[in-house]
Amino acid sequence: MKTFVPHYYSNFKCIAGECRHSCCIGWEIDIDPLSLKKYNSIKTPFGKKIRDNMDFQDGGACFRLNDDERCPFLNEQKLCDIILNLGEDYLCDICTDHPRFRNFYSDRTETGLGLCCEEACRIILSDSRSFTLISDCENGESLTEDEQDFLCRRDLVFNLVDNSDSVFNAIRKINEMYQINPFELDLHTAFDFYSSLEMLDISWRDKLNTLKNPQTAQPDNTAERAFLNLYKYFLFRHLSADNFYGGLNFAEISVKLIWAICERTDFSFENICEIARMYSSEIEYSDENTDKVTEFAEG
Secondary structure, X not given: OEEEEEOOHHHOOOOHHHOOOOXXXXXXXXXXXXXXXXXXXXXXXXXXXXXXXXXXXXXXXEEOOOOOOEOOOEOOOOOEHHHHHHOHHHOOHHHHHOOEEEEEOOOEEEEEEOOOOHHHHHHHHOOOOOOOEEEOOOOOOOOOHHHHHHHHHHHHHHHHHHOOOOHHXXXXXXXXXXOXXXXXXXXXXXXXXXXHOXXXXXXXXXHHHHHHOOOOOOOOHHHHHHHHHHHHHHHHHHOOOOOHHHHHHHHHHHHHHHHHHHHOOOOOHHHHHHHHHHHXXXXXXXHHHHHHHHHHHHO
C-alpha cells in the first residue's frame, strides 16, 4: 500500500500553546485499545491520574472532559501534560493523527490535512504552488480501472483550477466540462439550511447571521489565491470515484457559502482562514452534516 500526501504536508507541525482554537477543547477524545493498554500499565501517580479521568461507554474508552469542555490534560499553558510527563509516544491515536484525514484506494492511501486546524488552514490557503501529490514509493500501483479513470479525471480538475485566475472561473469551467448546472446560492435559503444542521460551536451561528447583511467587502489577489486553494482542498478531500459529482457539488456550495460570509465581513487572509476553519469543524467532522450539505447542493 503506497502513501500519497499533498506537497505542503511536511510543512505542518502542531503549534501547541500558540493555537487559539485548541483541538483539546470541545472535542470528544476517544482512547484506542493500544493506548488504553499503555495507560493501564503505568504504575505512577500520573498513570493513576490518567485512569481517573477516563469514561467507559459502548465498549470503548474516552477522556472525561472538564466542565469547560477541556481535556483534563490540557494545562493552563495550553500544553499537553501527557506529552510533558510521558512523551508523544503515549498520545492516543486520535491525538497523534489530528488533523489528518485519509482517502483509501485498492493500492494507495492519500493523507491530507484538515482545515479545522488553524495551522493546517494557514498552510493550505497560503500555498503558492500547483497542487501535487507526493508518494513515499517510486514503484507503480495496482489500481482498478475505475480508480485509474477517477484519478485521471481528478488531475484534469486540479489542472483546470491551477490555471484559473479566480475560483468562480474555475467552478464555471468545471461545471461546463461535466455539464453540471451551477449552484445558485440563495442566501435566505442557505441561512435556513445551515442553521438547521447540528452545531458544534454556537459562534458559528453568528457567522451565518452575517448572510443577512449587505455585501461590503471586495477581494484582493491574496483572497483570490486563498479561495482557489480552498476549492482545491475541498476537491481533494471530497471527490471520489463513487461520489464524483457529489464531491464537485459539495466543493462548489462550500466555497460559495464561505465567500458569501467574507463578502459581508472582510476578505482579509485571517478572516478567510477563520471562516474556513469553522466551516470545516461544523460540517466536515459530522458525516450527517456533510451528507446533508451534499444533498442540498444537488437540489
